[in-house]
Amino acid sequence: MGDWGPVVIAVVLFVLLTPGLLFHGVSILVHSIIYFALVAVFLIAIGVHITTG
Template sequence: MSDWGPVFIAVVLFVLLSPGLLFQVPGRHGCVEFGSFHTSGAAIMVHSLLYFALICVFLLAIKVHFYLVVVMADWGPVVIAVVLFVLLSPGLLFQLPGKSRVVEFGNMQTSGLSILVHTIIFFGLITIFLIAIGVHIYTG
């Protein structure tokens, strides 16, 4: 039986915390900006820390992904999800689709469509790592 809890939590957090979609901390012209569709390295760092904190709460503290009582904590979903969040944040490494080209690299821009495309890529990759491959990092 596959556990889709970590996949669902990771994808929802990816969408909600994508810098520039709902909000961005820090903003370009203030502490917080809402719906600007812009991003920056600092905003991606802050949002990555928020992502890390929230995914730890949902997957490790609340244990959304466990069917049975488990003695050891599985950090695999947390590590994979945070790394993918950073690498796939639209505008940091690449933006697909870009504003003027199919793919733009390091433009620190985003859009609703690029967040949708990056979310689909995120969903595919996190499903491969957590469901198909079954990456686990146990501490206990």
């Protein structure tokens, strides 16, 4: 079956880091950089994997 680790990590970080992004331009850039860094750490460095089946 599929590996759900990247999907879960991406969704959780997206939900945690998006408050107010529609109205603050600088906030979008800062949160995008933080989001990219955390996703890279969790998916590449740590290697989070959640499998089903």
